[in-house]
Amino acid sequence: MAEAGFAVIAAAAVVTYGLRLGGLLLAQRLPRTGRFKRFMNALPGTILLSLIVPAALAGGLWSWIATLCTALCSLKTGNVFLSMLLGVGIIAGSRWLGLA
Amino acid sequence: MIENRQTDGLQQLRSGFFANLVVAASVGAYGSVLGVLAAKKGLSWFELLAMNLSVFAGSAQFVMVDMWLPPLPVVEITLAVLVINMRYLLIAASLEPLFAGTSLRHKALFMHLVADENWAMTMARFHRQKVTSYFLLGGGICVQSAWCLGTMTGHRLGAVIAEPERFGLDFAFVAVFTALVFSFWRGRQDLLPWAVTAVLAFLGASLVPGKWYILIGGIGGALTASFIPVSKTKAAPHG
Numbered sequence: 001m002a003e004a005g006f007a008v009i010a011a012a013a014v015v016t017y018g019l020r021l022g023g024l025l026l027a028q029r030l031p032r033t034g035r036f037k038r039f040m041n042a043l044p045g046t047i048l049l050s051l052i053v054p055a056a057l058a059g060g061l062w063s064w065i066a067t068l069c070t071a072l073c074s075l076k077t078g079n080v081f082l083s084m085l086l087g088v089g090i091i092a093g094s095r096w097l098g099l100a
Numbered sequence: 101m102i103e104n105r106q107t108d109g110l111q112q113l114r115s116g117f118f119a120n121l122v123v124a125a126s127v128g129a130y131g132s133v134l135g136v137l138a139a140k141k142g143l144s145w146f147e148l149l150a151m152n153l154s155v156f157a158g159s160a161q162f163v164m165v166d167m168w169l170p171p172l173p174v175v176e177i178t179l180a181v182l183v184i185n186m187r188y189l190l191i192a193a194s195l196e197p198l199f200a201g202t203s204l205r206h207k208a209l210f211m212h213l214v215a216d217e218n219w220a221m222t223m224a225r226f227h228r229q230k231v232t233s234y235f236l237l238g239g240g241i242c243v244q245s246a247w248c249l250g251t252m253t254g255h256r257l258g259a260v261i262a263e264p265e266r267f268g269l270d271f272a273f274v275a276v277f278t279a280l281v282f283s284f285w286r287g288r289q290d291l292l293p294w295a296v297t298a299v300l301a302f303l304g305a306s307l308v309p310g311k312w313y314i315l316i317g318g319i320g321g322a323l324t325a326s327f328i329p330v331s332k333t334k335a336a337p338h339g
Contacts, residue, residue, distance in 0.1 A: 004172040005147050011178040012164060013154035016185045020211045023192025024199060035326040042325030043194040043318065044223045045284035046297040047187070048277055050317030051216065053298045054305030055274045066271060067278050074279035080224075081122050087275030091268030 062094040109234040116218065116231075116238025123217045124242050126272035127158070128250035129264045134162055135254020141168045145255055152248050156215065159311070160184045187314040191219050198226060198233055206233070213240025217276070224283035292328060297321030 030036050056067040070087035074080065138148045143165065155161055160181045167177050192211060199207050210233050218239025225231045253260055264270060285294075301317030308316065 002144075002147075004170075004174065005143070006150065008164070008172050008174050008177050009147065009151045009154060011174060012151070012160065012181040015178055015182045016155050016157050016160065016188065017212055019182075019185050019188040020192050020214050021208055023189040024195055024207055024211055026189070027193035027196035038328075038330075039322045039326035040194070040196065041286075042290070042293050042322040043190060044226075045281075045286070045290060046293060046321030046325075047190050047194060047314065047318040048220055048223075048281055048284055049294055049297045049321065050301040050304075050314045051220075052274055052277045052281065053301045053317070054313055056278070057302060058305070059271070063271065063274075066268075067274065070275045070278045071281070075282055080276065080279040083279035084122065084272060084275040087278065088268040088272050091271040092266070093268075095266060095268065 059091070062091060062099060066090040066094075109232070112232050112234035113238035113241075116222070116235035116240075117242040118238075119221050119225075119235075120218050120239040120242040123221070123272065123276045124246035126264070126269045127217065127243055128246035129261045129269050130158065131247045131250020132254030132258075132260040133262075133264060134158075134165060135251040135256075136259045137162075138165045138168075138251070139255045141165055143168060143255075145252065148251055148255055149248065152244070152251055155181070156213065156244060156247070157181075157185050157188075158215070158247070184311050187216075187311060187318075188214065190315060190318050191216070194223065195219070195236070198222065198231075198236065202233065210237050210240075213237055213244055215240060215243050217243050217273070220277055220280050224280040228283065289328065290325070293321045293325040296324040 027040065030040065032040070052067075056063055059066075066087045069090055070083045073086050074083040077083065135148065143151075151161060151164065155164070163180050163184060164177055167173060167180065192214060195211075195214070199210070202210075214236065218236055221239050222231055222236040225235070250260065261267065261269070297317045297320060300320040301313050304313030304316035
């Protein structure tokens with residue numbers, strides 16, 4: 001059991017590290033011109049948005065409200081910490097009040 | 101000169117560490133939940149620590165612990181981890197400009213501590229102020245420390261916060277990414293790619309099991325951007 005345990009952990013570690021380093025080395029080999037360049041420049045934003053959208057929509061009405069308020073707060077104040085607190089506070093509040 | 105570079109690196113390391121402290125708090129809280137689950141499944145303290153340090157990927161580790169039943173399905177677990185962590189291929193690719201001009205050794209050392217959180221914190225600043233790969237590493241050390249602290253505490257003492265959802269902590273990650281997303285906005289040219297991303301990510305999440313939606317949305321949106329004409333000036337006819 002113990003040996004199999006470490007074998008699983010090692011395999012998972014190799015796969016994950018391979019993706020981390022592999023992605024970077026692969027990107028280096030892509031040409032940095034034309035379409036490739038525009039693809040790579042757009043990538044950070046589209047990945048981040050992909051991480052947010054399904055999670056924000058899945059939580060229902062209060063999750064949408066909290067996401068909207070977080071976004072507006074961030075846009076107005078530029079303060080990531082404050083915006084996060086607001087979003088988390090709205091979710092916690094709505095659950096405590098039994099709204100969500 | 102070398103001394104300057106070293107102090108600069110140290111400074112970046114520190115500001116990266118501090119920038120990630122807040123999000124690290126919820127990373128730690130979720131870590132404690134994983135620690136409890138792992139203890140129930142019979143993972144030893146040392147196995148969990150080894151997993152934290154070597155795999156260092158939250159959602160993949162939750163799935164690993166979930167599938168942790170003797171006899172261990174080594175191949176199945178490895179494949180599941182591969183699919184869940186496929187997003188790191190994209191995340192790492194997007195870090196290419198940050199690592200431009202660094203040695204292979206530098207890349208190999210720094211890439212291990214790339215998580216969603218410190219990646220987002222770093223890229224949000226990348227085009228506005230001078231951040232280097234040391235900022236990314238500082239954030240990685242912060243997130244890794246919180247992750248280890250949380251999981252190890254959970255394994256030994258039980259969850260620090262039994263139900264993080266009650267405090268809305270499950271939303272903390274969405275909230276941080278949402279607060280950062282405006283820093284990634286480059287202007288009107290992003291409107292169509294981002295709309296495509298949102299639709300594809302949503303459809304992907306509802307129709308395809310697992311974490312494929314991150315790749316579907318990310319690649320689809322970036323491809324859209326790559327096919328939009330560069331400027332509004334009349335493009336020369338294709339020849």
